Amino acid sequence: EAQVTQNPRYLITVTGKKLTVTCSQNMNHEYMSWYRQDPGLGLRQIYYSMNVEVTDKGDVPEGYKVSRKEKRNFPLILESPSPNQTSLYFCASSFRRTLGVQETQYFGPGTRLLVL
Amino acid sequence: SQQGEEDPQALSIQEGENATMNCSYKTSINNLQWYRQNSGRGLVHLILIRSNEREKHSGRLRVTLDTSKKSSSLLITASRAADTASYFCATASASGGSYIPTFGRGTSLIVHP
Numbered sequence: 001e002a003q004v005t006q007n008p009r010y011l012i013t014v015t016g017k018k019l020t021v022t023c024s025q026n027m028n029h030e031y032m033s034w035y036r037q038d039p040g041l042g043l044r045q046i047y048y049s050m051n052v053e054v055t056d057k058g059d060v061p062e063g064y065k066v067s068r069k070e071k072r073n074f075p076l077i078l079e080s081p082s083p084n085q086t087s088l089y090f091c092a093s094s095f096r097r098t099l100g101v102q103e104t105q106y107f108g109p110g111t112r113l114l115v116l
Numbered sequence: 117s118q119q120g121e122e123d124p125q126a127l128s129i130q131e132g133e134n135a136t137m138n139c140s141y142k143t144s145i146n147n148l149q150w151y152r153q154n155s156g157r158g159l160v161h162l163i164l165i166r167s168n169e170r171e172k173h174s175g176r177l178r179v180t181l182d183t184s185k186k187s188s189s190l191l192i193t194a195s196r197a198a199d200t201a202s203y204f205c206a207t208a209s210a211s212g213g214s215y216i217p218t219f220g221r222g223t224s225l226i227v228h229p
Contacts, residue, residue: 040221041221042222059218102147102217104149109158
């Protein structure tokens, strides 16, 4: 089944304790991205990756890191989480066929993070 | 920066009525997409309309696009309680050789049985 998976689905942690949220897709998509969703703010893009070893900042990259060592995986790293990173996080992927053209994105189920 | 903005923010209707949501955007686009999100879940793609199309249908969904006004509308006909969800439009503008799709804040639709 074609899908985007994220782990963990729920996470409670404390300020400053490094954490990683994994994202994996089995559709051979080139493009992957991370979003956070907060009430009243909609979805905001954190980082995206056009292909392996190619990553770039989205609208709200501060406090986050990503890596793209393999095509299927795109982990989100919070080196020193803070309470303002409490949010609902989504990973998404799509094909990247044509420059400047948005393809349909497939979203993971979400990771709900609480930083105390 | 938010490229697409949905209107209204919230919509409450009775089952069987039609629901119309609007999306406005700022820059030129290649296509515009509508997504649906059930509470706390990932977004699911509904329909894509290209910049050279004016109207598109998919089941009970009808999407229009007016590039001169930089706006789109999503119409759900004969709504059902199961249509209760948030609806987002997504657009992308080419920037520096790449593209960043952006989503609006969404329209929250409640359909009462």
